[in-house]
Amino acid sequence: MQPAGCGIGLRAPHVTEIVETRPAVAWLEIHAENYMGGGPAARALERARADYPLSIHGVGLSLGSAEGLDVAHLERLARLVERLEPALVSEHLSWSVTGGAYLNHLLPIPYTEEALDVLCAHVARAQERLGRRLLVENPSGYLRFRHSPIPEPEFLNALARRTGCRLLCDVNNVYVTCANLGGDAVAWLDALEPSAVGEIHLAGHTCNDADGHTILIDDHGSPVADPVWPLFERALGRFGTIPTLVEWDTDVPPLAVLLAEAAKAQHRLDTASDVVAA
Amino acid sequence: MSSLRELQAEFRAALLGGDERGAASAVADDGPGASARLAVYRHHVFTSLTAALEATFPVVCRLVDRRFFGWVADQYVRVRPPAGPCLFEYGADFADFIADFPACATLPWLADVARLEWAMNTALYAPEAAALEPDTLGALAPADVARLTLRLDPSTTLLASRWPVDAIWRANQAGADGVVDLDSGGVRLEVRRVGEDVVYRAVPPAVFAFRAALAAGGALEEAVDHALDNDPAFDLAGEIRALLDERLLIA
Numbered sequence: 001m002q003p004a005g006c007g008i009g010l011r012a013p014h015v016t017e018i019v020e021t022r023p024a025v026a027w028l029e030i031h032a033e034n035y036m037g038g039g040p041a042a043r044a045l046e047r048a049r050a051d052y053p054l055s056i057h058g059v060g061l062s063l064g065s066a067e068g069l070d071v072a073h074l075e076r077l078a079r080l081v082e083r084l085e086p087a088l089v090s091e092h093l094s095w096s097v098t099g100g101a102y103l104n105h106l107l108p109i110p111y112t113e114e115a116l117d118v119l120c121a122h123v124a125r126a127q128e129r130l131g132r133r134l135l136v137e138n139p140s141g142y143l144r145f146r147h148s149p150i151p152e153p154e155f156l157n158a159l160a161r162r163t164g165c166r167l168l169c170d171v172n173n174v175y176v177t178c179a180n181l182g183g184d185a186v187a188w189l190d191a192l193e194p195s196a197v198g199e200i201h202l203a204g205h206t207c208n209d210a211d212g213h214t215i216l217i218d219d220h221g222s223p224v225a226d227p228v229w230p231l232f233e234r235a236l237g238r239f240g241t242i243p244t245l246v247e248w249d250t251d252v253p254p255l256a257v258l259l260a261e262a263a264k265a266q267h268r269l270d271t272a273s274d275v276v277a278a
Numbered sequence: 279m280s281s282l283r284e285l286q287a288e289f290r291a292a293l294l295g296g297d298e299r300g301a302a303s304a305v306a307d308d309g310p311g312a313s314a315r316l317a318v319y320r321h322h323v324f325t326s327l328t329a330a331l332e333a334t335f336p337v338v339c340r341l342v343d344r345r346f347f348g349w350v351a352d353q354y355v356r357v358r359p360p361a362g363p364c365l366f367e368y369g370a371d372f373a374d375f376i377a378d379f380p381a382c383a384t385l386p387w388l389a390d391v392a393r394l395e396w397a398m399n400t401a402l403y404a405p406e407a408a409a410l411e412p413d414t415l416g417a418l419a420p421a422d423v424a425r426l427t428l429r430l431d432p433s434t435t436l437l438a439s440r441w442p443v444d445a446i447w448r449a450n451q452a453g454a455d456g457v458v459d460l461d462s463g464g465v466r467l468e469v470r471r472v473g474e475d476v477v478y479r480a481v482p483p484a485v486f487a488f489r490a491a492l493a494a495g496g497a498l499e500e501a502v503d504h505a506l507d508n509d510p511a512f513d514l515a516g517e518i519r520a521l522l523d524e525r526l527l528i529a
Contacts, residue, residue, distance in 0.1 A: 060363020066281070
């Protein structure tokens, strides 16, 4: 079994340094919507992708919008995928668009049969246009709907079963969601269908106060938190050593700091694969 | 129980500062209340969109200070949320919003500074377009040339202002002294991308009128009329040559 590598989220302040120094990371992931125009950003990405496998992570397709997919946006995503030929393409279990307004957040979906039908139809449509399987990521949750009868991992499993999509397990999001909504992160991971999971995300979060209670915010602005690492190890044990990404989007640190975070994840990937090999 | 479509409309109302009762009634009220939980999402929507506007309009932000800018952005996001997920495309009508915003009335040049920054943003992210080679035009008969619609490179904006917005922009770059003579008069600017750089320059009135007409999709004959209105001695052949030399016409 080939040990899988740890990649990093490619952020604008790091692009030049990555192109010039070619650091030893396994792959790069970009946010699709940042590269749908032309100009210097698009050209810099062309240079970076000459040296690294690429993953395209969409944040704007709004797979959970009840009013339907924005087909013009799907078309732009398809053209980007055709141009960049990424190894992986992923999106989110969330919605952002209603009444033609894009709310710039990965907003929560009540896990109902109605929502599952909407998600399945949109994932199927996106996969048909892209001509490939999507990975769908679990979001960070800050609220629970009164009516949301299907547990989140089961909802994801059903989505994967019905559409053939794969799952992107964001381990930090699992931790944040379970802390905010009173769930058990280990049980959450154990409930996810292992054969459907094709990618893992790691990132930092922060602790805020809401109504006198602590609420964790998935802000991607710090190192991966200590309690998330054992969950990552558990995820590797269940899902195998699969492509893993470290994301850092706010208060972006020097590249060396991000690379050191990725090296920590890579070490665990290597150790886990040793265990598998033994 | 509301359907998904109704729930999402209620979320929009709750997040963009309208009525949050509908959304709150769908949310479990344990630990932090529904209102506090919705506020987490609302906070992200406003801070991330304000940051996107600040990235596109840094000089406007510097001119009014970040707190005031944040307030204007907040009001703008409420009434004009993005129509799509590419945030480099958000803010096309921010300048118009500023022009009509009562609290900005004492800063009459601010909207035009925003227009200049939007033109620069447009130039930065415009798609690549192949420039028209001089031979292509030379092969056409003169009668056909008159009916041509010449298209300018999509990175191009022709921007006229009664204020010295280029001087205002320069004076508010890092290290500049911030001093501008607001009475130094208006400008006619051409903003575009050359290679990887966004550049702007002042252009004479007839050339500005000609290129602005082309940029608006006008036919060559109409653009010439506009140019001649400004300068009866407008040299069309020289101007076409200049456009080709500047690689501003696209195929």
